[in-house]
Amino acid sequence: MKFIVDQQVEDIEMPENLKLNTFLQEFHSDCPHKECGFGFYGFAFGQSPFPVPQIIQDTLIKNVHKGEYAAVSGIPELRNAISKYNKHYFGIDVIPNRIYVGPGTKELIFNLLEILHGTVILPTPAWLGYLPQIRFLKKNYHMLPTRANKKISPADLRKLALRLQDRQKILILNNPHNPTGLLYDKLELEEIADVCREQNITVISDEIYAQTCYDFSKFVSMGKIYPEGTFVTNGLSKSHAAGGYRLGYVIFPQHAIELKDQFKKILATEYTAVSTPIQHAAVAGFEISSEIDEYFEVTRNIHQIMGEYTYHELSAIEGVKATKPDATFYLLADFNAYSPELQKAKISTSQKLSEALIVHPYHTAIVGGDSLVLERTDFSARIAFVDYNGAAVYKNYLENKPKTSSERTQFVKDNAPKIVLGIKMIEQFFEDLKKNNLHELNAKKSSMITS
Template sequence: MYRSVAESQTLLINTQSRKLEAENKSVIKFGFGQSPFFPPQFVMDALKEAVHHKEYTSVQGDYELRKLIADFHRQHNGIITDPDNILIAPGSKSLLYSILMSFEKADVFIASPSWVSYEPQARLAGHTTIRLKTSFEDRWRITPEMLVEASKEKKNEVSILILNYPGNPDGLSYTEEELTSLAGTAKALDILVIADEIYGLLNHSNTHKSFVQYYPEKTITTTGLSKWCGAGGWRLGVALLYDSIAPAFKKTLIGIGSETYSCAPAPVQMAARAAYGNFQLSMEYVNAQNKYLSIIGNYCATVLNENDIQTHTPEGGFYLFPDFSRFKKKLSDRGIFTSFQLCEKLLEETGVALLPAAAFGFEKEYLAARLAYVDFDDPLIENSTETVEELFPRVVKGIAAIVQWFSKM
């Protein structure tokens, strides 16, 4: 009778954590990936000044903002996009869904692990999903060989690859060599690539390379304000379309927007003008964030690895994807056989919330979880210390609790 659609795991863990807090229980919130940084003051001021903007904008988005976005990304990482090929929506999530909904039937290639909403969106759109199973040893990277092999399972004419980096849930990126190889394979197989680069500006070494630079023929880049500008709840997403996009495809995208979200909130679009229109100030803010995210990300990875919990050092965003496979026997002795059971028991006994690997496309028995190391107060506000313990006390406490819990097995 009804479609089967579960609540997004990332939102569910946030709800569970708040419920425990309401019961006066201490929770270290490593489950929900929300930026702890406030938007820059000049952007918040712009939002306040734009409160009188109550009008609908065009479905495609404010034209002046689209020009500023084009110039911003040209300066940041060399993407050349015509403002007429930019779409603005209430969140990049809406744009991802609109792209998928533009096709009647498609095969959608999705990595394991990958963001929790890709597969549900593809299925809601009526598509066939094909998982690309990566591994810890290969740094959770998609390879050309995986794409070629997965293409043998194709059932439809249209193929779509969703490529996310720096990645959620792994915090890792791709080398230029890897991007070049992937692009060559995608082109040979005529795959439309949705490059979800929402964390691109939060590459800790500021070396992010956009996939469209390697595969300009058929790459749509999605981004927005939620991560680099600390404005997730403002809901402003951006899609940069490729130059040769079919007019009918573009028309469909705009049509879907007109029949669903209508437009992004006008005041937020005005604030986004400030964010994208002040490149130097925005990059100073981004670089300051990356400094702190790199410090705490490296700290978490180092401590976990030193205690036999396999973890790759993050390269961007604010996630780790620790692998607990080495503890499989000890966990099974405690009646823990799945990543859901692992996260449930960890939350119950330590107050640390993680998101299970099963939420990211793995079989339920795979013992891994996503750790979002952002349970800290914005250190950009009147910060006078540089020590990890003083800057990130809850994160340090949470990592210690995880290590102690496993060491006692």
């Protein structure tokens, strides 16, 4: 029997990060060189390396026996905890019935795009997960390229919104931002909010990296600036290093009463409810405690140390520009100064640059610009600086906190040698490129990604 796949699914491409993951696994097992044994320098995957806070693990163990279905919108204890969490950390006074729990913010953003009518405005560069969802739902969308500072220009947003005929427009705002690591300040958000009010733009504000801000006092939620028109999404994945728990939440705007029943209907139809034991464990993660506060402080300080080192070392490579992160564990590296040399070496797209960097002897994994909704010929890449043993580094930080600039540099060299060596390999790649001495790409390996 021949099974026929729906054309809508046929039209969806495998996400670039999963393509790359498949390629890396196959390359690691097939590479004939003995030096391949260590694997690769992993700048591609955005996952916090730290252990899940012990208080969450312990609470999960205590609740593993709870096999009953939970309420569609989330157990009351969790919604109450999230309400208090947002008031304490973000200054958002939100009642629990404006909060819905889902299996990760990725799913909740998908659910929001399902129920909200209108054209989607997607600023670029962007997290690689937004565009496939928009396309899958067959939403009308327009890119909003950011300028040199890699942030949304209110003037450009207004100009684009005036061209769109829909009564409602939907802006996806990611703050702090993946892939640049940049943070919007209060004034920047207020200027964007002014345009949104004027042009009837609804905002989906993806704030999953909020707790990773190096200076947490600088974070401001769009839900506080534009409460009447913003859906705020957040969760456990990045702040609590619990991506595998698959738990996120969305805060609905003020007075969005007419949407609640529609949204609940979608959640009940698609996944009934989030795992009950996971929800109980999440309560411990969202409750205010000294243990969680210390965890946030230590992990964001380590992210900052790794980010500073990565930024300075990449920027020291001739021709390379990088965004200086204010949060997250990413930055955007711009290799476009080497465009003539890359073209000469028949590396014509950012995807081919990713392929060239992963093969022997460079062994370096990045996420190229086309995966970040940039032009395929834009030789920019997201660099994730998390390739280290998070549990060991956390412990070492507590035992001997680096204070001076030189101590912070030494901390990276001692605790994250693959970050140090990976940056050296990127430098070596471009040195070889300038000398027209690049090692030949293995056609077989290249085809693994592109097929």
